Amino acid sequence: MRVPFRLIGGVLVATLLTQVTACGSIFYPDRRxxxxxxxxxxIAVLDAVGLLFYIIPGLIAFAVDFTTGAIYFEPGKTAQVDPEKLKDAVGVDGKIDNRKLQTILEHELGRSFPLDDPRLIQSKGSAQQLAMFGLQPAA
Structure with missing residues (x-):
């Protein structure tokens, strides 16, 4: 009869410890x-799950994540590609070849972007936007 109580107690202690240490601090220690x-x-949803099951550990999880800053996204995480390298993706008629652009982005940034996704919204640029990057309209 003692073994089930120890097993249940161990699971309860492990669950409480994971909630007390907070989700963001465990998953993203570099954000502290x-x-x-x-x-x-x-992270906010995972902390809120702790509120659903255990009020006090859930509040502690939120407090730890806000205090350490682990609940926030990393600041300044941006990706930039040299505009000169992007010129290869623009055809003579001024249209962008999505396959070439996707290859350039994957090579430069090391990430895959779904440029063939039908939900992708493409917008036309203006001469002012090109001038902002030091480029001349060539179409």
Missing amino acids: GQIDGKIDPA
Whole structure:
């Protein structure tokens, strides 16, 4: 009869410890030390799950994540590609070849972008936007 109680107690202690240490601090230890920023909804939801099951550990999870800054997205995470390299994706008629653009982005940034997705919204640029990047309209 003692073994089931120890098993249940062990599971309960493990669950409480994971909630007390907070989700964001466990999953993203590199985010600690931030003061503010955009809140990561995934971490906020995981902390809120702790509120559903255990009020006090859920509040502690939120408090730890806000105090350490682990609940915020990393600031300044941007990706940039040299505009000269992007010229290869533009055809003579001024239209962009999505396959060439996708290859350039994957090579330069190391990430895959679904440029063939039908939900992708493409907008036309203006001469002012090109001038902002130091480019001349060539079409």
